[in-house]
Each structure stands twice: as C-alpha cells, then as structure tokens.
Amino acid sequence: MLVSLRPYALRCDHRATPLGIDEAAPLLSWRLASAHRGDAPLAYRVRVADRAEDLDEGGQPLWDTGRIEDPDAIGAVYAGPALKSRTRYHWRVAVWPAERTDPTGPTAEGGSAAAVEATSWFETAFRGADEWRASWIGHDPRPIPVMDAPTEGERALDDHGLAPCPTLRRAFTGPAALRARLYVSARGLYEVRLNGTRVGDAELAPGWTDYTRRVQYQTYDVTELVRDGENVLAATIADGWWSGFVGFEPRRAGAHYGAFPQFLAELHIDHADGRTTTIVTDDTWRTHTGEIRHADLLMGECHDLRHAADGWDLPGFDDTDWSPALITDTGHRLLVASVDEPVRATTALRPRSITRVPHGNGGVTADGGHDTHIVDFGQNLAGRVRLRVAGLAPGARVVVRHAEALDETGRLYTANLRTAAATDVLIGDGREHLVFEPRFTYHGFRFVEISGVPRLYDSDVVAVALHSDTPWSGAFDCSDPEIRRLHDCVVWGQRSNFVSVPTDCPQRDERLGWLADAQVFLPTAALNADVAAFFTKWLRDIEDARTPEGGFTNVAPRLIGVADEGAPGWGDAGVIIPWHLYRTYDDPRFLSRALPAMRAWIGLIHRHNPDLIWRRHVGPHFSDWLAPGVPTPREVIATAYFAHSTRLTASAAEVLGLPEVAREYHRLAADIRTAFSERFVTTDKNAEGDPTVRIAGDTQTGYLVALAFGLLPEDATGPAAQRLAELIEKAGPALQTGFLGVALAAPVLDAYGRADLAHALLRRTDVPSWLFPLRHGATTIWERWDGWTPGTGFRAPSMNSFNHYALGSIGEWLYRGVAGLDQSPDSTGYRKLLIRPRPGELGHASAGYESARGTVTVRWERHDQTLGLRVQVPPGASAEVHVPTDDHGSVRESGAVPVDGEHLTLLATIPATDTASGHSVYRVGSGVYRFTASYPSRPTYPSRPTGGYPTAPVASAGPRRAPSPAASLAGSHEEDTP
Numbered sequence: 001m002l003v004s005l006r007p008y009a010l011r012c013d014h015r016a017t018p019l020g021i022d023e024a025a026p027l028l029s030w031r032l033a034s035a036h037r038g039d040a041p042l043a044y045r046v047r048v049a050d051r052a053e054d055l056d057e058g059g060q061p062l063w064d065t066g067r068i069e070d071p072d073a074i075g076a077v078y079a080g081p082a083l084k085s086r087t088r089y090h091w092r093v094a095v096w097p098a099e100r101t102d103p104t105g106p107t108a109e110g111g112s113a114a115a116v117e118a119t120s121w122f123e124t125a126f127r128g129a130d131e132w133r134a135s136w137i138g139h140d141p142r143p144i145p146v147m148d149a150p151t152e153g154e155r156a157l158d159d160h161g162l163a164p165c166p167t168l169r170r171a172f173t174g175p176a177a178l179r180a181r182l183y184v185s186a187r188g189l190y191e192v193r194l195n196g197t198r199v200g201d202a203e204l205a206p207g208w209t210d211y212t213r214r215v216q217y218q219t220y221d222v223t224e225l226v227r228d229g230e231n232v233l234a235a236t237i238a239d240g241w242w243s244g245f246v247g248f249e250p251r252r253a254g255a256h257y258g259a260f261p262q263f264l265a266e267l268h269i270d271h272a273d274g275r276t277t278t279i280v281t282d283d284t285w286r287t288h289t290g291e292i293r294h295a296d297l298l299m300g301e302c303h304d305l306r307h308a309a310d311g312w313d314l315p316g317f318d319d320t321d322w323s324p325a326l327i328t329d330t331g332h333r334l335l336v337a338s339v340d341e342p343v344r345a346t347t348a349l350r351p352r353s354i355t356r357v358p359h360g361n362g363g364v365t366a367d368g369g370h371d372t373h374i375v376d377f378g379q380n381l382a383g384r385v386r387l388r389v390a391g392l393a394p395g396a397r398v399v400v401r402h403a404e405a406l407d408e409t410g411r412l413y414t415a416n417l418r419t420a421a422a423t424d425v426l427i428g429d430g431r432e433h434l435v436f437e438p439r440f441t442y443h444g445f446r447f448v449e450i451s452g453v454p455r456l457y458d459s460d461v462v463a464v465a466l467h468s469d470t471p472w473s474g475a476f477d478c479s480d481p482e483i484r485r486l487h488d489c490v491v492w493g494q495r496s497n498f499v500s501v502p503t504d505c506p507q508r509d510e511r512l513g514w515l516a517d518a519q520v521f522l523p524t525a526a527l528n529a530d531v532a533a534f535f536t537k538w539l540r541d542i543e544d545a546r547t548p549e550g551g552f553t554n555v556a557p558r559l560i561g562v563a564d565e566g567a568p569g570w571g572d573a574g575v576i577i578p579w580h581l582y583r584t585y586d587d588p589r590f591l592s593r594a595l596p597a598m599r600a601w602i603g604l605i606h607r608h609n610p611d612l613i614w615r616r617h618v619g620p621h622f623s624d625w626l627a628p629g630v631p632t633p634r635e636v637i638a639t640a641y642f643a644h645s646t647r648l649t650a651s652a653a654e655v656l657g658l659p660e661v662a663r664e665y666h667r668l669a670a671d672i673r674t675a676f677s678e679r680f681v682t683t684d685k686n687a688e689g690d691p692t693v694r695i696a697g698d699t700q701t702g703y704l705v706a707l708a709f710g711l712l713p714e715d716a717t718g719p720a721a722q723r724l725a726e727l728i729e730k731a732g733p734a735l736q737t738g739f740l741g742v743a744l745a746a747p748v749l750d751a752y753g754r755a756d757l758a759h760a761l762l763r764r765t766d767v768p769s770w771l772f773p774l775r776h777g778a779t780t781i782w783e784r785w786d787g788w789t790p791g792t793g794f795r796a797p798s799m800n801s802f803n804h805y806a807l808g809s810i811g812e813w814l815y816r817g818v819a820g821l822d823q824s825p826d827s828t829g830y831r832k833l834l835i836r837p838r839p840g841e842l843g844h845a846s847a848g849y850e851s852a853r854g855t856v857t858v859r860w861e862r863h864d865q866t867l868g869l870r871v872q873v874p875p876g877a878s879a880e881v882h883v884p885t886d887d888h889g890s891v892r893e894s895g896a897v898p899v900d901g902e903h904l905t906l907l908a909t910i911p912a913t914d915t916a917s918g919h920s921v922y923r924v925g926s927g928v929y930r931f932t933a934s935y936p937s938r939p940t941y942p943s944r945p946t947g948g949y950p951t952a953p954v955a956s957a958g959p960r961r962a963p964s965p966a967a968s969l970a971g972s973h974e975e976d977t978p
Contacts, residue, residue, distance in 0.1 A: 004035040005097040005113075005875055009850070010120035012091075013339065014532035014585065020125035020183070020219025022337040024083065027587060029075030030093050030118065031854045032875040037927030038903050039875045042098040043069040045115070046076045048091045050084075055092045055119065062089075071098065071876060072831060074586065074853055085127040086181060086268065092119045097875075125183060125219050125337040132332040134280035136187065137325040138237070138262040139166030139287040157302065157397075157425065162239065162294035165440065167312060168263055168325060169234040170285045174277045177226035179270040182233075185217035185335065188261025189240035189295075189440045193313040194225040194233055202342035203466050204297075204442070207500040207537075208241040210557040211257040213544040216338045216537075217264070226269055227315075233279055234313035237261040238295040238440035245298040247559050248418065248509045254296075256559055262328050264335075285325035288312075295440035298420040298509050303436060305429035306394060340468065340537040343499055345383070347465040351458050352378030357410070372449055373456040374411070380404055380446040380780040380803045382496035382506035383465040385424070386437040389453060392428025398436065398452035400424040402445035404507050404802040405788070412449050415797035420509040426452075442466050444496060444507030444803050446779065467495045470529040473850040476814050479843035483762065486770050487814055493780045493805035494525055501538055501557065505783060505801035512555040512562065513541065515573035516622070517806045520743035522580050524811035527849060532585045535577060539590070542574050543597055550600030554619060565619035566601075568638035569740045574601055575645040579652060585852045586829025591652040598649045602665065605642050612675040614638035624701045625806075626784055626799075627738030628768055629731070632701040636680050637740065640705035643672040647709075676711045683716060693719040700727050701741030707752065708744040721752035733760045734768055743809035750817050750838065756915045758817065759840035762810065770810055773802075781808035819847035821858045824880065829853050833879035835871050836919070839935075853877050860884075867935035875926045882919040885933035886912045891920045892932045898922065904929070 007030040012018050014027070028046055045068065047054075049061040063080025083089065094115035126132060141163065182199060184192055185206045192199040199220050206216040238244070239261055245254040267279040291308040295301040311317045355374040385400055392398065402422040403412035414422070422443045426436040445463075450456060476487045497503045501513035502521075518538070525531050538556065545558035552571035553564050566574075578594035581587070608617040615635050623634050650665030680696040693716045695702040703724035706712050712720055728735065728749075735745055746758040765771045768785030776788065783804035788794050816822040820837030823830045830851035837845065837860045844861035854874025861868050873879045883891050888909045891898060898904055903925040912918040920933065 005039040005041065005095065006033055006116045007031065007093050007095045007118045008033055010091075010093065010118055012120070012122035014530070014536065014587075015341065017121055019123050019221060020181075020217075020337050021122060021339070022125050022127060023339075024127075025078050026122065027075050027077050027589065028091055028093070029852070030095075031074065031850070031852070032095065033854055034875045034926060038925050040098045040926055041071055041073070041095050041876050043067050043096040044073050044076070045094040046091060048078060048080055048089055050087055050089055052090045052119075055090055067096070074829060074876070077589075083124050083127065085124055085131055088121055088123045090119065090121045092117055123219070125217070126335070129332040129335060132266065132335065133278065134264050134266045135282050135327045136262045136264050136329040136331075137168065137281045137283070137285055137287075138260055138328050139168070139289065140323060140326040141260045157293075157427075158421070159294045159302065160245070160296065160299045160421065162244070162296055162299065163260065164289035164307075165236055165238045165292035165295050166261065166287050167234065167236050167290040167309075168281075168285050168287045169232055169312060169317070169319060169322075170279060170281075171230060171232050171315065172277070172279050173230050174269065175271050175273075176228040177223050177269045178272045180221070180223045180226045180267065182220045182222045182265065182267045183217055184220070184235075184265040185215055186237050186240070186242075186261060186263050187211055187215065187258055188242040188244075189238045190235050190263055191439055192220075192233070192235045192265065194222050195227055195231055196314045197225055199225070201344055203345055204240065204343045204440070204500060206338065207340075207342065208557055209541060210544045211242055211334070213334065214336055214540065215334045217335055218338050218342065222267070230315040232313060232315050232317070233265070233267055235263055235265065236290065236292065236439070237263050238292070240297060240440065244296040245420075245509065247512055247562055249559070249562060252560060253419070253509075281325070283324050283327050286319045286322035287325045288319070288322040292440070295438065297441055297511070298422070299441075300421050300423040300425070300443070301438035301441045302425040302427070303438075304427040305392075305431065305434070306427065308429065338537070339540075340533040341471075342469065343466055344469040345464050345466055346469065346495075348386070349377045349379055349381070349463040349465070351461060352376045354456055354458065355410070356456075371454070372451040373453070374406070375448045375450060375456070375461055377446055377448075377463040378779070379463075379492065380444070380496070380778075381463060381465045381492065382442055382444050382467060382499060382803070383463055384438045384442055385448055386435065386462050386464055387426070387450065388460045389426065389428075389434040389436060391432040392426065392430070392434060392452075394428060394430045396428045396452065398426040398428075398450065400426075401449040402443040402507075403447050403449075404445060405794075406447060408793075412447060413794065415794070416800045417507055418509045418798065420507070422507070437464070442499065442506065444505060444801075465495060466499065468498045468500060468534055470498060470531050470534050472528065473530045474527040474815065475848045476811075476819060476846070478814075478818060478845035480763070482771050482774055483814070483818075483842075485774050487811060489774065489778055489780050490524060490805070490808040490811040491528055493803060493808050494521075494528055496780060496803050497805050498525070498531075498534060501541060505804040507801060507803060512559065513538065513557060514555055514570070515542065515552065515566070516554075516570040516625070516739060517804075519569075519573035519576045520739055520809045521805050522577055523743075524809050526580070526584045527812065527815045530850065532581065532587070535581055536590075539578060539594065542577075543594075546597060546600075549604055550597070551604045551617070552597070552601055565617065567619035567621050568614060568634075568641045570622065571601060571619065572641045572645045574598065575648050579648045582652075582655065583823075583828050586831070588655055591655055595649070595652050595656060598645070598652060599661075602646050602649055602668070606668065609642070612639070612642070612672045613679055614642040624738035624740045627701060627736060627741060628785060629736035630697070630699055632699040632741075633680075633697040636696055636702050637705060639672065639676050639680070640709050640711060643669055643676060643711055644705075644709040646672060673711050676706070677713060677716075681706070681712065681716065683719075691715065691719045693723060695720065698723075698727070700724060700731075700735060700745070701737050703727070704737065704741050704744040704748050707748050717752070721748075721754070724752075725749070725754050725757055728757060728761070732764065732766065733757060734764060734766070735761060736768075739806040742807055743812075746810060746813035746817060750813070753913055754915055755817065755838040756840065758813065759838070762813075762818075763841075770807070778802065781805055783807075815847045815849070818842065819845045819858050820860065820882070821847040821849055821856060830856060830874070831877055833873060833877055835869075835879050836882035837869065837884060838916075839867070839884060862935055865934055865936050867933055869931040869933075871924070871929045871931070873924060873926045873929070877926055879924050880907065881922045881924055881929065881931065882910075883922065883931045883933050884917045884919055885935055886918045887934040888918065888920045890934035893922075894930050903927065
C-alpha cells in the first residue's frame with residue numbers, strides 16, 4: 001500500500017523556484033499533506049545538487065543532511081559548500097512518516113514506512129558586487145531641446161515638469177542560446193524588450209527601496225528570445241520612485257533620490273559550443289526619447305504617438321540619429337537580488353456602467369473633442385486602464401482621469417487626491433485601432449472620466465489591477481452577505497495597497513510605507529496571503545530607514561521630511577512585525593535579523609525615559625490615529641507600546657537561545673508594567689462592593705492596550721474588561737477607536753468572554769461601523785469611519801481615502817473568531833491549532849488557510865438545534881477543538897460518541913455564561929474530524945441597532961439625474977451605456 005503522507009509546496013526563502021537569489025544560506029521549506037488521520041512526519045532528508053541526476057541514489061549532491069529525526073521540521077537552512085553565482089541548484093526533500101498503529105493507515109514491512117520525496121530548484125544570481133561588469137547608463141539630460149509653441153487644443157498639456165521617458169537599445173550578433181539570463185535594474189522604473197518581445201511580467205520594477213542604501217535587481221530567463229544572428233536588447237525607463245513625485249511634502253515633492261532615471265543590465269548567453277556572450281550596459285548603447293512624453297506614479301502618463309519610432313526594439317532599425325548613452329555611474333555596491341515577488345497585473349475588470357455626459361454643440365467641444373464618458377468599474381482598486389480607441393487624428397487627445405467617487409454633480413470627486421493629477425493622456429498620429437495602456441504609473445480609482453472619444457463601449461475599456469503578487473493563502477465565507485462583502489473589501493484593500501511596499505492608500509499624493517498601518521493589518525494580511533517574502537523585503541526597508549540613534553522611523557522607505565522619528569505604535573512595528581512573521585511562518589531568521597534593531601529601539605526609549613513613562617522622543621505621536629470621541633492620553637498609549645515591544649524583544653531573545661538577554665528585557669518589561677499601573681491605573685470599589693478599575697482617560701483604547709499587552713495586575717483584568725464593555729455599550733454599542741485600538745477590539749473582547757459584543761460591533765450599521773460604508777457602496781475599507789455621511793458629505797479631503805486597509809484589521813477576527821481558525825499562543829507555524837468558533841447569530845462560517853505546515857480548514861453550520869463542525873488538521877500538527885454546546889453529552893464525532901484514543905482526547909467541558917455558550921474541548925491529531933452537538937438558540941446582543949442611515953441613498957427622480965456622492969460610492973446611479 002502507498003503511504004499517504006507527502007511533502008508539497010516546496011519553497012526557497014518563501015518563494016517557489018526563485019530565479020536569481022543572493023542569499024548565502026537560503027531556507028528550503030515544504031508543507032505536508034495526507035489523506036489519513038494521524039499521519040505525522042518522523043524524519044526528513046534534504047539534498048542539494050547543481051545537477052538534477054545527483055539527487056538520485058548514487059549521485060554526488062553538494063549537500064546532504066542525511067536522515068534527521070525531527071517530527072516538527074518543515075524546513076532546513078542550507079549549510080553546504082558556498083553557492084556559486086548564476087547557477088541553478090536542484091533540491092529534494094524526503095519525508096518519512098511516523099510509525100502508525102491505525103489500521104486505516106498503511107506502513108511498510110517492519111513498521112517503518114518508506115519516505116516520500118518532492119523536488120524543486122532555485123537559481124543564484126550574482127554572489128558579489130565585484131562580479132558586475134555593467135555600467136549605469138541614461139539619456140544625457142544636458143542638451144536642451146528646441147521648444148515650439150504648444151498647439152494641442154486651447155491649452156498646453158501639463159507635463160508637471162517631467163521629462164520624456166528615455167528609450168535605449170543595443171544591437172548584437174551571435175548564435176542562438178543554450179541558456180540566457182538577463183540581470184536588470186534601474187534607478188527609476190524599467191521595461192525591457194528582447195527582439196521586440198517584452199521580458200518578464202514584472203510591473204513597476206525594480207520596486208521601491210531607499211536607493212541610497214539598497215537597489216534591487218531582477219533575473220529573467222530569456223533563452224527562448226535570443227535569435228541566431230542579429231538581436232536587439234532594448235529598454236524604456238521612467239522616473240518612478242527614484243526621480244518622480246513621491247509623498248506629500250510640498251517643499252520636496254519629488255526627485256528624492258536622483259534627477260533622472262538610469263538603467264543597468266547584463267545579458268549572459270551560454271552557447272552550445274561552450275562559449276559565452278555577455279552584453280552589458282555601457283556607452284555603446286544608443287538612446288532617444290520616444291512616445292512616452294512623461295510618466296509619473298502620482299501625476300500619470302502621456303503617450304504622444306507622433307513621437308513613436310516603430311520597430312525601435314527590433315533588429316534592422318536605423319538608430320544613427322540616436323545619441324550615445326551617458327554613463328552615470330560604475331558602482332555596484334548597493335545592488336541586491338530581489339527577495340520578493342514583483343508587482344504584477346493580476347486582474348482585469350469590465351465596466352459596471354458607462355454614463356455619457358454631453359458637452360452640447362452636437363457633442364463636440366470647442367477644441368474638437370467629444371463628449372465625456374464616466375466609467376464605473378464597480379470596484380475600488382489600484383492599477384490602470386486599458387483603452388481601445390478606433391482611430392485618433394494627429395494631435396487629437398484622449399484624456400483619462402481617475403477618482404474613487406463622484407461628486408454631487410455626477411463628475412469625478414478628486415479633492416482627496418490632493419496634488420496627484422492621476423491623469424493619463426493619449427495623443428494620436430492618425431493611425432487606427434489603438435490600444436492605450438500606461439506602463440509606468442498606477443492610480444487608485446473606481447471611476448474614470450474619458451474624454452476625446454465619440455463613443456465608448458463596454459468592450460473598449462478594462463481596469464487592470466496591479467499589486468505585489470503575494471500568493472493568496474486564505475479564504476473566508478459566512479452566511480451573512482454583508483460580512484462576506486466586508487471580507488471582500490478587506491482583501492481588495494490589501495491588493496490595492498501592497499505595491500512593492502505596504503502603502504497607506506493608492507489614490508493621493510502619499511502612498512508611503514507607514515509602519516503602524518502595516519503592523520495592525522499584518523495579522524489579517526498574513527491570513528489572506530503568503531506575505532513572508534513581501535515582508536522580508538520590507539523589513540530590510542525598515543532597517544535601512546533607522547535613524548542614526550538607532551530608532552525606527554514612521555515610514556519605510558524613509559523620505560526626508562516625513563516625520564523621521566518613530567512614534568509610539570509606528571516605530572514599534574520594527575519589533576511587532578518580525579515577531580508575528582516568526583509565529584506565522586516558523587522562520588527564526590525574522591527574529592535573528594531584527595533583534596539588534598529591536599534592542600536598539602528599546603534602548604533608545606529607555607535612555608530618554610528612565611522613569612519608564614514614555615513621554616520624550618515620541619516623534620509626532622499620532623496617538624490612536626483618527627479615533628472619534630475623547631482622545632486617549634498619549635502617555636498611556638506610548639507606555640503600553642514600550643512595555644509590549646520590550647516583552648516581545650525578550651521573547652525573541654528566548655527563541656534565539658539568548659537567556660541572559662531575555663532576562664534583561666523581561667525585567668525591564670515587568671518594571672514598565674509596574675510603572676504603567678502606578679501612573680495610569682486606579683482601583684476602587686463600587687456601591688455594591690465590587691472592584692472597579694479606571695485607566696487614565698477612561699477610553700476604549702486605553703483599556704484595549706492595557707488588556708491586550710498584559711499590563712494590569714491579575715485582579716484588575718476582569719474589572720478593566722468589564723469597564724471596556726461598558727464604554728462600548730454606552731457608545732452604541734460602538735467603537736471609539738482609531739488605527740491602533742480597532743485592531744485590538746474584537747480579540748480583546750473575545751478573550752474576556754464578550755464575543756457577543758464583538759459580533760454586535762461587527763454587525764453594526766451606523767457610524768462608526770464596518771457595515772456603514774458597505775451600505776453606502778464601499779468596495780474597499782475607508783480611511784475614516786465617516787469618510788462620507790448623508791449629513792456631512794465628504795470629510796476633509798486632506799485626509800480621506802476610500803481605500804485604506806488599517807480599519808480592515810477586523811479581518812483577523814473573521815478568521816480567528818467567527819470561523820475559529822487560530823493557533824495556540826505557544827505555537828509557531830500552526831503546529832498547535834486552536835479551533836474555537838464564535839457563531840453569534842450566523843448560520844454558518846468557514847475559513848481555509850495554507851499554513852507553513854499545510855492546509856487548515858474549519859467549517860461550522862447550524863441546522864435547527866444542532867451545530868456541525870468540520871476541522872482539517874495538517875500532518876504533524878495537533879488541534880485543540882472547542883465544540884460550542886451547553887449539552888456536552890450531545891457531542892458526536894463522525895456520528896459516534898467521542899472516545900479518548902490515539903487521535904482524540906477530551907480535555908475539558910466549559911460551562912455556559914450569560915454571554916457565551918459552553919464548550920466541549922478536545923485534543924485531536926492530524927486528519928479530518930466531523931463534530932456535531934446540540935446548539936440551542938440563545939439570546940444574543942442586539943446585532944442590528946435600529947435607526948441610523950437607510951440601506952441605500954435616495955436619489956431624486958428625473959432623466960439623466962446626477963448621482964449623489966453616496967450613489968457614486970454605491971454605483972447605484974442611472975446607467976447610460978451607449
């Protein structure tokens with residue numbers, strides 16, 4: 001019989017078959033699957049070789065771990081001979097299953113099952129900066145071009161002071177390739193073509209880093225693109241983050257790193273006869289400017305086809321009137337291979353509606369344009385528009401403007417873009433059948449306004465979503481369609497804002513990597529997608545951004561003038577994020593790489609605050625950003641985060657085997673905890689003699705950070721949780737929390753027995769709530785609880801995005817709370833699962849997650865007076881399963897009374913309370929389990945508070961009515977599709 005245990009999803013440094021790494025000791029990891037209960041690994045063996053045949057028995061691998069008995073292992077760090085540059089390595093993992101006594105599970109003769117193997121590969125890039133031969137090149141910006149008076153229409157085209165995008169080419173001749181690799185980067189953005197074919201599918205490459213500290217490069221397999229004979233390697237480069245507009249500082253709006261874009265490439269071609277041809281960027285390249293007259297991430301992109309040079313990227317093109325490339329630099333010290341997946345175009349959306357807005361005069365404007373069309377894609381996203389135009393006269397313009405919402409007149413609402421123009425332009429040259437799609441910009445939008453085309457059909461336009469291509473790893477579903485939509489909003493917010501770095505919002509002149517936003521959202525993000533490689537890259541950005549004193553900043557990559565000194569909750573992300581990544585992916589390197597910076601951060605705070613109340617060196621101290629109601633005292637939030645980061649630093653030292661360091665920080669954390677209680681916590685008794693607790697400020701966030709971070713004496717936690725519940729109930733029930741507090745609300749309430757109140761908040765429909773925006777058409781999470789209301793309209797446009805993920809941190813509780821998919825506090829990599837559904841009033845919920853160990857699924861559903869619960873536990877893991885029921889004798893597993901055995905053990909029965917049902921708690925091994933139990937309906941907290949706002953805005957009657965702002969957000973305006 002065949003053994004069912006098998007390894008799958010092999011990864012090298014959290015990526016499948018990476019092409020071009022420079023890590024000396026990569027992590028080789030795998031997940032496990034099985035069709036049988038109780039299957040678990042006993043031992044593993046990893047072999048690495050530079051020839052695939054050397055992985056077979058009798059071969060000579062470079063590294064062979066031999067059989068290692070470790071039932072918890074799901075990876076091994078390479079420890080063989082030094083890896084060579086530009087070499088493909090093949091690797092194989094063999095996993096032996098533990099001996100089984102279950103008769104349904106096969107074993108080999110002798111009681112030891114045979115190993116099951118899986119094979120993968122990775123490839124190295126340059127292992128040292130001295131191996132590069134290429135020079136940085138660009139288009140010489142010094143010659144001043146002649147200038148003609150503008151002729152396009154009644155006003156000149158605004159280029160925002162941006163220069164045309166350079167094009168570069170290099171022709172070479174040689175035989176076809178046996179193997180060819182292209183190593184490429186840019187100070188700015190690049191798109192490379194070989195013999196007219198685009199190389200790779202990376203967008204906005206090489207991505208954003210602090211280019212004064214680190215510049216990424218990518219590797220491409222171009223073997224099939226090299227021809228026998230003449231070839232042309234060509235590129236277009238753009239300003240991007242390097243020299244374009246970034247951020248919102250009016251005194252430093254752009255050119256943060258350099259004045260103009262530059263390009264670097266090496267093409268290595270191995271031929272069948274053993275020779276190698278190497279093409280590098282140098283002054284033999286030719287440059288010109290082409291049809292892209294400007295391209296900027298914030299301002300947009302202009303294509304003027306009158307400047308197009310057809311065939312410029314193909315052999316045979318005459319480039320004698322092009323200029324030699326300018327060598328700008330020959331240094332390679334800052335070059336590093338990419339560690340994450342690039343930004344890619346992942347989804348294309350057709351319009352939900354197209355509304356024609358006539359100009360009068362027969363639909364033709366004074367400058368020869370045409371009626372305007374408003375296109376609603378029905379989804380707020382980050383990306384660009386692909387537009388098909390059936391012919392455009394020379395000099396005629398098509399203008400595409402982007403926005404998240406419509407104003408009260410039915411036109412684009414662009415006030416909240418601030419200085420971002422978000423406008424793309426196409427200028428015709430007389431040719432027909434054009435397809436216009438920008439290549440070096442992206443926008444945050446749901447609506448576009450397209451002017452300059454006489455008719456626009458659904459098939460003419462699509463929205464193309466762009467984001468860092470983090471593999472999706474999680475799924476959530478439930479019986480309430482609004483909560484399902486909420487989860488969709490959270491996911492789309494993640495898509496829109498994970499663009500090389502975790503940004504704050506995609507539409508306005510900012511798009512910065514704010515640390516607090518990312519740390520509160522990370523638990524949700526890591527359930528939705530595999531973000532290990534994405535955050536590996538960004539943690540390096542955080543490290544690069546540190547201040548000379550050792551402090552973390554507020555944004556990474558760092559921009560001069562953007563509040564460098566890290567604020568409480570913001571700078572603390574440098575501690576919190578590595579810890580969460582370690583727990584999620586069971587990779588201690590997240591901690592070992594970060595621990596020196598974590599210690600420096602704690603040391604910085606401690607030096608300036610020897611009394612352990614964090615009040616000095618707090619940066620801009622954003623507090624609980626955008627919290628409605630009474631503000632939480634800043635010192636309460638700061639000191640709570642000081643204690644929390646100190647405790648996590650101690651835990652990180654424990655994991656890394658540094659007991660003396662751990663004790664130092666545990667002592668400091670205990671002292672901060674004491675200082676917090678003495679300064680901010682007051683205990684008393686009420687009229688009935690029951691203990692009461694008050695935390696300075698008496699705000700929801702104050703109690704949340706104190707309870708979540710374990711800052712209260714044990715006898716004070718219950719009264720503090722009770723006071724938190726009172727404040728929430730008094731407010732609506734509603735939250736009065738901002739970015740920091742909202743992430744803690746549902747988990748803390750749940751931990752203290754008030755999952756019913758967490759459900760009430762989840763299902764609330766008034767402001768503030770998650771469902772209010774949905775009822776007014778939100779398709780992503782809003783930056784503010786009240787970004788738009790019927791009474792006040794749009795809030796201050798200086799800080800009002802409709803696509804901002806911070807408040808979407810509730811997504812974590814949808815998985816861990818509602819569905820019940822979690823891991824125990826002492827678990828890493830989901831080795832010890834905690835399955836504890838909180839049904840509330842829902843009829844069913846489910847969650848699936850591709851963990852570092854394997855697939856975890858939970859599904860529960862209620863029928864009449866019975867609840868069914870299905871759980872899947874991956875091999876090598878165990879689960880503590882809480883079956884919700886007040887009737888513990890009613891529990892059945894696979895139709896039978898559960899009996900303690902090898903794979904299932906009754907741990908406890910927990911009685912019901914006034915606010916929650918009881919639980920029967922079981923320990924189970926790997927496999928699939930199907931529980932049923934009696935689950936009578938019980939009173940719950942009111943889930944739909946009465947009053948508030950209507951389900952849909954009321955629009956006035958009349959032909960071609962202008963949509964209200966709420967209608968624009970909801971997409972409920974009258975459609976007029978030609």
